[in-house]
Amino acid sequence: MPAVRFQNVCKNYPSPRGTLRALDDVSFSIERGEFFGLLGPNGAGKTTLISILAGLARASGGSVTVMGHDVVTDYAAARKALGIVPQELVFDPFFSVRESLVIQSGYFGLRDNGAWIDELLHNLGLADKASANMRQLSGGMKRRVLVAQALVHRPPVIVLDEPTAGVDVELRQTLWQFISRLNKAGHTVLLTTHYLEEAEALCGRIAMLKQGRVVALDRTANLLAGTASTMLSFKTDDALPADLAAHARVTGRVVQVTAHDAAEIEQILATLRQAGVRVEELEIGRADLEDVFLEIMQGAGA
Numbered sequence: 001m002p003a004v005r006f007q008n009v010c011k012n013y014p015s016p017r018g019t020l021r022a023l024d025d026v027s028f029s030i031e032r033g034e035f036f037g038l039l040g041p042n043g044a045g046k047t048t049l050i051s052i053l054a055g056l057a058r059a060s061g062g063s064v065t066v067m068g069h070d071v072v073t074d075y076a077a078a079r080k081a082l083g084i085v086p087q088e089l090v091f092d093p094f095f096s097v098r099e100s101l102v103i104q105s106g107y108f109g110l111r112d113n114g115a116w117i118d119e120l121l122h123n124l125g126l127a128d129k130a131s132a133n134m135r136q137l138s139g140g141m142k143r144r145v146l147v148a149q150a151l152v153h154r155p156p157v158i159v160l161d162e163p164t165a166g167v168d169v170e171l172r173q174t175l176w177q178f179i180s181r182l183n184k185a186g187h188t189v190l191l192t193t194h195y196l197e198e199a200e201a202l203c204g205r206i207a208m209l210k211q212g213r214v215v216a217l218d219r220t221a222n223l224l225a226g227t228a229s230t231m232l233s234f235k236t237d238d239a240l241p242a243d244l245a246a247h248a249r250v251t252g253r254v255v256q257v258t259a260h261d262a263a264e265i266e267q268i269l270a271t272l273r274q275a276g277v278r279v280e281e282l283e284i285g286r287a288d289l290e291d292v293f294l295e296i297m298q299g300a301g302a
Helices: 046-054 075-080 097-107 114-123 139-151 169-184 196-202 220-225 262-274 289-299
Strands: 004-015 018-030 035-039 061-066 082-085 157-161 188-192 205-210 213-219 230-235 249-251 254-259 280-286
Touching: 004 046, 018 046, 018 061, 018 205, 018 213, 035 046, 035 196, 046 061, 046 082, 046 157, 046 188, 075 082, 082 139, 097 114, 097 139, 114 139, 139 157, 139 169, 157 169, 169 188, 169 196, 188 196, 196 220, 196 289, 205 220, 205 289, 213 220, 213 289, 220 289, 230 262, 254 262, 254 289
Parallel strands: 035 188, 035 205, 082 157, 157 188
Antiparallel strands: 004 018, 004 061, 205 213, 230 254, 230 280, 249 254
16 A cells, blocks of 8 residues: 555636646556655645645546545544645644644544654754744744654655745755655655755655646656766857757856767767857766756646
8 A cells, every 4th residue: 555646636717718638548556665866857746735635625537545534524534644844834823833743633532742852852963942932033943843744643655745845055965964854764754845956865766746737657766777877067158059959958158958878968069169159168977967957847738
């Protein structure tokens, strides 16, 4: 039995032009103990899918289960198996950090949960803020509390929806060390993020959504191996030839172009020479998950 199963999930919204389909027959499973990545551009349907998983939205069709419990017909058991860190900073301004975690424990019927709360506070760098009122915390500290609240009942499935958006490097390192430890202890982790280097480093398998459809689903290593494996990077102040500019990624003076083999690299360099483009700091390296993501998004649905 998988930890999470999405089966033919659809979600429709009414719109002035008829019906907007946010999710279109989405099916995949996340095995127990996996660190799974869910990627996609804004509006792809990631948050809608997680909202259905959490019971905050109802699917128009299909089914979702968590540890074998249907999120509609067996909601209480499914919700108890989930720990969700939302994108938004949602907090109660009238309680301290520790009080918030004690109250959250009570929602799941947990008493005498102090030892685990202390461990969460320590591992998330919140021990010295335990007595502080929530409204006194910085945005990064509030984010840490949201993570602690999601984990306070020791859920077997942890859902992280953009957990490091707008937070500092220290929190990212602290969070990933702790979450990785929980994953190694058997917890299943579902991560959505726009920081693709995080997904590449952490996720064993990845699904990519585009316009509500799954357009890629494979092990991270296979996704990296199955697309352009070489990245040509250089700096220039000159305009690129039109045929090269069409598929290059340009950030300021930095140009990145993917290539599949040595012959294609030589062809790119020849094109630059013929166009008189002056190249500085030329580097050749392996493509990363961001390159794979862009290639799949540009090709999917074409």
